[in-house]
Structures are given as C-alpha cells and as structure tokens.
Amino acid sequence: MKKIVTGEQMKKLDQYTINSMKVPSSVLMERAGLAVSEAVTCKRFSADRILVVCGCGNNGGDGVCAARILHLKGYKVSVFVAGDPKKFSEGMREQVEIARNYRINFVKNPDYAEYTVIVDAVFGVGLSRPVTGRMRVILGQINESHVPVVAVDIPSGLNSDTGTVMGIAVQADVTVTMAYAKPGLFLRDGQTHSGHVMVADIGIYDTRLKNQDEDNFCFFRTDKEDLGSLFIRQENGNKGTFGKVLLIAGSKNMAGAALLSGEACMRAGAGMLKFYTTNEIRESILSNLPEAMLSVFDTKEPLSEQLEKDMEWADVIGIGPGISTEPYAGQILEYVLKNKGNKPCVIDADALNLLSLHMSLLKSAAPPCIVTPHIGEFSRLTGMSVSELCSDIPKAVREFVQEYGVVCVCKDARTLTILPNGCAYINTSGNSALATAGSGDVLTGIILGILAGSDNHADIRVIPLAVYLHGILGEAASFRRSKAGVIASDLIEELTIQNKKLENQ
Ligand SMILES: NC(=O)C1=CN([C@@H]2O[C@H](COP(=O)(O)OP(=O)(O)OC[C@H]3O[C@@H](n4cnc5c(N)ncnc54)[C@H](O)[C@@H]3O)[C@@H](O)[C@H]2O)[C@@H](O)CC1
Ligand SMILES: Nc1ncnc2c1ncn2[C@@H]1O[C@H](COP(=O)(O)OP(=O)(O)O)[C@@H](O)[C@H]1O
Ligand SMILES: [K+]
Incomplete structure (x- = not known):
C-alpha cells in the first residue's frame, strides 16, 4: 500500500x-x-x-x-x-x-x-x-x-x-x-x-x-505487490475451508447478472456457492453454472424456511445482482439484513435501490455490511444529487460510512473504498473497458469469493484488494481485445489468468 x-x-x-x-x-x-x-x-x-x-x-x-x-x-x-x-x-x-x-x-x-x-x-x-x-x-x-x-x-x-x-x-x-x-x-x-x-x-x-x-492518516493506494497474499491456498484444505457463499441474485429477466457474479465468485476462490433465486431462472443457472447449488423460491412466497437454512449454512452472503426491485425482493433484503447475524454481507445493484427506500435497515444491520454503489446508486442511498456528491466524493463516502458503520465501495472510474475505521483506498487500476454492463456484478462476485477464501471471512481489509484486482482484469482484458471490445464475461476469463500469475509469484 x-x-x-x-x-x-x-x-x-x-x-x-x-x-x-x-x-x-x-x-x-x-x-x-x-x-x-x-x-x-x-x-x-x-x-x-x-x-x-x-x-x-x-x-x-x-x-x-x-x-x-x-x-x-x-x-x-x-x-x-x-x-x-x-x-x-x-x-x-x-x-x-x-x-x-x-x-x-x-x-x-x-x-x-x-x-x-x-x-x-x-x-x-x-x-x-x-x-x-x-x-x-x-x-x-x-x-x-x-x-x-x-x-x-x-x-x-x-x-x-x-x-x-x-x-x-x-x-x-x-x-x-x-x-x-x-x-x-x-x-x-x-x-x-x-x-x-x-x-x-x-x-x-x-x-x-x-x-x-x-x-488522522487514512488514504492509501493499492499496489500489485499487495495482491500477493490473496491466493495462498491451504494445500490440505477442502471446499468448506474456502468458504460457502450464499448469493441472492437473479430474477425472471436477469439471470445473467446472477451468473456473472456467481462464476466470478467461484473463480475468485470460493469453495462452495449456492444461489437463492426465483424458480423462473432455475434452468438457466443449472445449465450455465452447474458447479453452483441452488435454492429456488416462488416470487409469491419469497421467504422460506430454506432461506433461513441457507443463511445458516453460508459463511458469506451477497445480495443484489439482478434481483429486481419488485416488492418480493425487498422482503428478502429486509429478512437478510435483520437475520444475517455477524456474517459479512455484500449489498449491490438492485438491493441498493431497494435499500435506499429503507435506510434504517442498513443502520440496524449487524456488521460487517459492504455496500458497492456506483455514483447513481450512491446518490439514491444518500439523497444527494450526483453533482453535489461529485463535488467532494471522499467527504460524502466518509460521512456515509460513519453514519451507517459499513464498508462503502463507491464505484467510479477511480473507485473509493472506505472502511468503518476510516481507512480510505483510492483504486488506481482499471480503465474504460470496465464501463460495460455486468462489470459491477463481476466485482461483487470477486469480493464474495475473496472474502470466502480468506481465513477470516469477515476480514474486510481484502475488499480494496478485490477492487484493485477487478481493475487489473479490465486492463488485461483490454490489452488482449480492445477497450470497446471487452464484455463482462471476459473479465472472468481474465480472472483465472491473472490469479495464475499471482499464484506463481
Ligand atoms: N517549504 C514548503 O512548504 C514546501 C512547499 N512545496 C510546494 O509548495 C506548494 C504549496 O505552496 P503554498 O502553500 O505557498 O501554495 P501555492 O503555491 O500552491 O499557492 C498559494 C498562492 O496562490 C494564491 N492563490 C490560491 N488560490 C488562488 C486563486 N484561485 N487565484 C489566484 N491566486 C490564488 C495564494 O494567495 C498564494 O499566493 C506545494 O504544492 C509544493 O509545490 C514544496 O516545495 C515542498 C516544500
Ligand atoms: N472508465 C472506467 N475506468 C475504470 N473503471 C471503471 C470505469 N467505468 C466503470 N468502471 C468500473 O466498472 C464497474 C462498473 O460497475 P457497475 O456500474 O455496477 O456496472 P453493472 O451494474 O453494469 O454491473 C465498477 O467497478 C467501476 O469502478
Ligand atoms: K502546479
């Protein structure tokens, strides 16, 4: 750093x-x-x-x-x-x-x-x-x-x-x-x-x-060397050792977001992944990511005993990519934030839009919670206009983190992550290749996978490293293809290549 x-x-x-x-x-x-x-x-x-x-x-x-x-x-x-x-x-x-x-x-x-x-x-x-x-x-x-x-x-x-x-x-x-x-x-x-x-x-x-x-001293910039420790894998570990992730994602017309997050999560090192999603996209998930487990629900009855069991099973929870902003998704979000205990929970995409209507849920949720808004989502979370936010992003993010006690990954061309202890990380990796639909879903998956793979699943210090790695993937993918030509699934392909390089270091 x-x-x-x-x-x-x-x-x-x-x-x-x-x-x-x-x-x-x-x-x-x-x-x-x-x-x-x-x-x-x-x-x-x-x-x-x-x-x-x-x-x-x-x-x-x-x-x-x-x-x-x-x-x-x-x-x-x-x-x-x-x-x-x-x-x-x-x-x-x-x-x-x-x-x-x-x-x-x-x-x-x-x-x-x-x-x-x-x-x-x-x-x-x-x-x-x-x-x-x-x-x-x-x-x-x-x-x-x-x-x-x-x-x-x-x-x-x-x-x-x-x-x-x-x-x-x-x-x-x-x-x-x-x-x-x-x-x-x-x-x-x-x-x-x-x-x-x-x-x-x-x-x-x-x-x-x-x-x-x-x-008093709180801004850092991640370096490539900092990633070295991320992928050291305990050789006699089993899939349980590398963490169980429950990913609440996807809905009728948004299976892709769930798949991008899910695959990124597994390829970032999670031992096991289970989706909690609507039965409408069951087939799509099963055929595209057979490695993942699956619990499905009917949107008329989103809360089930199965959800309670899955949350109990998981070490790390992610909610948001493609879940839609339908009321049933809001019910799940509320349930998760009230019942997650001290398990780390990454809240992204639609879950942030739902959350913006009930910010008290975030305030009362047990830590660690990790929110990953882009500027538009952050504007909805804070009620500040985009231009007001952009006039002083560090101040806005810092105040938000202080108020809610969460980790905030404020995504932008240069993403700013602030931890509850006040440490702020400005990410300098990445390029405009990342400005493509689904790239944020991949980031959520990487954060989940890295948290799951960490000895201490609640070690939020790995989050700026995950953001940095995501940026590197954008750079590497655009080197191979072109900035305009990169799509989010290329980032996942690049993830394995870059991880291999890190493993060999
Ligand atoms: N001994 C030191 O204190 C060192 C200072 N250093 C250099 O000094 C810089 C800081 O120096 P200063 O504190 O003197 O500040 P600056 O040299 O950055 O600017 C201050 C001057 O600009 C004027 N000013 C500010 N905003 C203005 C505006 N909008 N329109 C017109 N005038 C404006 C101020 O009235 C003042 O005269 C650092 O950025 C660095 O380059 C380095 O040499 C390291 C050592
Ligand atoms: N110009 C850029 N330079 C570097 N990173 C970028 C740029 N534009 C977007 N990103 C990154 O790409 C990701 C986009 O996330 P997001 O907006 O949530 O996408 P989506 O919702 O489509 O998945 C963020 O991590 C952001 O920091
Ligand atoms: K100058």
Missing part, C-alpha cells in the same frame, strides 16, 4: 519537517526543483525550449528552482511569473533572487506555442478558491498551446483533495507530486488532468504519519 495525503496533511508534514526537524524549507524546495527538472529532461519530452510558468506561492518557488537547475545544466529555459511580486511567499522570493543572480531569462506575455515543454508551477496545494480573471486566462492559454506540460505537485486549478476542477485546470502530461500523491490526482477530473503521476522523495519526515492513528 502507498500512502496518499490531503493538501492539509501535506502542509502539516512540510511544517513539521521544517519547524520540528529543522530541515530548511529551501532544502525541500531544492529537492522538489531537482525532481521536476529530472522529469522535464526525461526522454518523454523534447526539452529544447522550456517555459516555467510560476505563481506567487511555494509552488512557484519549486518552479523557479527547477528552472535554475535546468539552466545550469545548459537547457534553454524561460520563466514567466504569473502574479504580483508583492504577493510572493518567502520561498518564492528567495528563488527569484537566486534565479536573477544566475541570469535566468524572465519573460512577460510568453507565446506558449513557441516552447517544447511547459512547467506548470502556478498553484499547488495552496489553491484556495476558484481560478478567475487573469490566472484563468493564463491556465487556459497553457492548455490551448497543446505543448506538453509537466505539473508541479498538482495540475494548477485542480482541487488536491477532491479532484474537481476549480473553474479551470491545467491538463498535464506528467505530474511530479511531492512526497506523497494527493487524492485529487486520481479522483474525478484528476484522473484525466494529472497524466502520469510521479511521486518525488523530497525528504519529508514521515514518522509522524506512522505514529498517527488511522483516523
């Missing part, structure tokens, strides 16, 4: 390193400038003519510092200071003075298109309001130039915590972010504005982070 910090946390870490550890601010800035200069001169760009556009704060200071380092290495660099010198931060003032001593070329009103690479050092984590007026024009000109951009710390105009554009934001090809990535580099517009994100070690003292409780 890699740590991610908010803008506020980063400022505190900077200050702690400077004030308590006594590392001079200028030393941090020198390292930041060096990292930026190295990114500019990597083979990715032609660094023939470099323009560094700077704001008045320390982000601008990093930029001027990078310009000086590049100048001393013999590159042709110009600096444009976009702002009033009276507003310079101490760090920026020092850097400008040094740069002038070295006779760096300062320009006014640059013709952006004349340059081969632009360094965006206008705003970093200090952006405090929407960008308007002259600064808005400048950021627009950078974008319109279509010259490759290296952003310093965060593309200017992007909110470091939410990834929303504050009026306008620079479209970067590479972002060199200092010490830790920031949530806004990945979430919402951040994904398309940050380009390739490089994290630069600038000597921030992070023991403070290690000692902090998880509530």
Whole structure:
C-alpha cells in the first residue's frame, strides 16, 4: 500500500519537517526543483525550449528552482511569473533572487506555442478558491498551446483533495507530486488532468504519519505487490475451508447478472456457492453454472424456511445482482439484513435501490455490511444529487460510512473504498473497458469469493484488494481485445489468468 495525503496533511508534514526537524524549507524546495527538472529532461519530452510558468506561492518557488537547475545544466529555459511580486511567499522570493543572480531569462506575455515543454508551477496545494480573471486566462492559454506540460505537485486549478476542477485546470502530461500523491490526482477530473503521476522523495519526515492513528492518516493506494497474499491456498484444505457463499441474485429477466457474479465468485476462490433465486431462472443457472447449488423460491412466497437454512449454512452472503426491485425482493433484503447475524454481507445493484427506500435497515444491520454503489446508486442511498456528491466524493463516502458503520465501495472510474475505521483506498487500476454492463456484478462476485477464501471471512481489509484486482482484469482484458471490445464475461476469463500469475509469484 502507498500512502496518499490531503493538501492539509501535506502542509502539516512540510511544517513539521521544517519547524520540528529543522530541515530548511529551501532544502525541500531544492529537492522538489531537482525532481521536476529530472522529469522535464526525461526522454518523454523534447526539452529544447522550456517555459516555467510560476505563481506567487511555494509552488512557484519549486518552479523557479527547477528552472535554475535546468539552466545550469545548459537547457534553454524561460520563466514567466504569473502574479504580483508583492504577493510572493518567502520561498518564492528567495528563488527569484537566486534565479536573477544566475541570469535566468524572465519573460512577460510568453507565446506558449513557441516552447517544447511547459512547467506548470502556478498553484499547488495552496489553491484556495476558484481560478478567475487573469490566472484563468493564463491556465487556459497553457492548455490551448497543446505543448506538453509537466505539473508541479498538482495540475494548477485542480482541487488536491477532491479532484474537481476549480473553474479551470491545467491538463498535464506528467505530474511530479511531492512526497506523497494527493487524492485529487486520481479522483474525478484528476484522473484525466494529472497524466502520469510521479511521486518525488523530497525528504519529508514521515514518522509522524506512522505514529498517527488511522483516523488522522487514512488514504492509501493499492499496489500489485499487495495482491500477493490473496491466493495462498491451504494445500490440505477442502471446499468448506474456502468458504460457502450464499448469493441472492437473479430474477425472471436477469439471470445473467446472477451468473456473472456467481462464476466470478467461484473463480475468485470460493469453495462452495449456492444461489437463492426465483424458480423462473432455475434452468438457466443449472445449465450455465452447474458447479453452483441452488435454492429456488416462488416470487409469491419469497421467504422460506430454506432461506433461513441457507443463511445458516453460508459463511458469506451477497445480495443484489439482478434481483429486481419488485416488492418480493425487498422482503428478502429486509429478512437478510435483520437475520444475517455477524456474517459479512455484500449489498449491490438492485438491493441498493431497494435499500435506499429503507435506510434504517442498513443502520440496524449487524456488521460487517459492504455496500458497492456506483455514483447513481450512491446518490439514491444518500439523497444527494450526483453533482453535489461529485463535488467532494471522499467527504460524502466518509460521512456515509460513519453514519451507517459499513464498508462503502463507491464505484467510479477511480473507485473509493472506505472502511468503518476510516481507512480510505483510492483504486488506481482499471480503465474504460470496465464501463460495460455486468462489470459491477463481476466485482461483487470477486469480493464474495475473496472474502470466502480468506481465513477470516469477515476480514474486510481484502475488499480494496478485490477492487484493485477487478481493475487489473479490465486492463488485461483490454490489452488482449480492445477497450470497446471487452464484455463482462471476459473479465472472468481474465480472472483465472491473472490469479495464475499471482499464484506463481
Ligand atoms: N517549504 C514548503 O512548504 C514546501 C512547499 N512545496 C510546494 O509548495 C506548494 C504549496 O505552496 P503554498 O502553500 O505557498 O501554495 P501555492 O503555491 O500552491 O499557492 C498559494 C498562492 O496562490 C494564491 N492563490 C490560491 N488560490 C488562488 C486563486 N484561485 N487565484 C489566484 N491566486 C490564488 C495564494 O494567495 C498564494 O499566493 C506545494 O504544492 C509544493 O509545490 C514544496 O516545495 C515542498 C516544500
Ligand atoms: N472508465 C472506467 N475506468 C475504470 N473503471 C471503471 C470505469 N467505468 C466503470 N468502471 C468500473 O466498472 C464497474 C462498473 O460497475 P457497475 O456500474 O455496477 O456496472 P453493472 O451494474 O453494469 O454491473 C465498477 O467497478 C467501476 O469502478
Ligand atoms: K502546479
């Protein structure tokens, strides 16, 4: 896992390193400038003519510092200071003075298109309001130039915590972010504005982070190495060892959702799977997934003794894919949430839509409950509009998790998972190949299968790993086929191939 910090946390870490550890601010800035200069001169760009556009704060200071380092290495660099010198931060003032001593070329009103690479050092984590007026024009000109951009710390105009554009934001090809990535580099517009994100070690003292409780320090990014532990299988285990999953899914016209979830669940390692579904799709399930067991019900009598027995039998329960929003499905959901005891229960798709009408059910359900809404479903669960939600997804998800004590997997191009202990995981795997019907059903199956296969079925820490794996499947499937050509069942095929690779590691 890699740590991610908010803008506020980063400022505190900077200050702690400077004030308590006594590392001079200028030393941090020198390292930041060096990292930026190295990114500019990597083979990715032609660094023939470099323009560094700077704001008045320390982000601008990093930029001027990078310009000086590049100048001393013999590159042709110009600096444009976009702002009033009276507003310079101490760090920026020092850097400008040094740069002038070295006779760096300062320009006014640059013709952006004349340059081969632009360094965006206008705003970093200090952006405090929407960008308007002259600064808005400048950021627009950078974008319109279509010259490759290296952003310093965060593309200017992007909110470091939410990834929303504050009026306008620079479209970067590479972002060199200092010490830790920031949530806004990945979430919402951040994904398309940050380009390739490089994290630069600038000597921030992070023991403070290690000692902090998880509530104060709580964003993580999953890495491929984290998946290593997922598929270690006890060689003398039996199908019971690897967990029994009850999947309440499917309805008359939606057998496919049940099948996708069910197969993904078994291929993610569950020892046994039993469907609880309507008798209308019995044949379809039996013929397409003969490995699964089956209990069927008549929609006129959805609650049966069989359901009680199946819930007793299961180690992990999943409810939602394709169950429909008919009242009978609501009755089952209510029964499950009231009677599941402390068994983990994944609630997805239609079950979320039903739940949104009775949120008290979720509040009174015993943990662990795992809800997996996409933004539309999350909007229904919270009663917030989509645009209100998207203006600050971490805040909305965090508040939801606090209120209901659940794990929330808020699915988006960059999915955010928050656990009840406050730990948040931003998923950076996956691509638009996953934006295909049934891909969420596959994710639900993978979460169920991995929970079932875990020694402790209630170990919710595996959930961000399942989300990461699902993303990898999208990447791998699109590599083989094309982003547009991937369908959800390809993800399941890819699951076995990727698991094999992990098993061999
Ligand atoms: N010594 C330090 O504190 C270090 C700071 N670093 C850099 O410093 C950055 C943070 O520096 P600052 O806190 O000075 O903040 P920034 O440089 O990100 O921006 C603050 C400046 O922008 C102005 N501003 C904010 N929003 C505006 C808007 N919408 N329109 C016009 N002006 C606006 C503020 O009034 C202030 O002048 C980091 O992102 C990082 O790049 C790094 O060099 C590491 C060390
Ligand atoms: N552009 C994208 N990039 C990465 N992942 C995506 C993208 N679009 C969708 N996804 C992922 O695909 C899945 C879609 O789930 P969902 O919307 O529930 O689909 P369905 O209901 O059709 O099964 C989620 O895991 C989501 O994070
Ligand atoms: K910037």
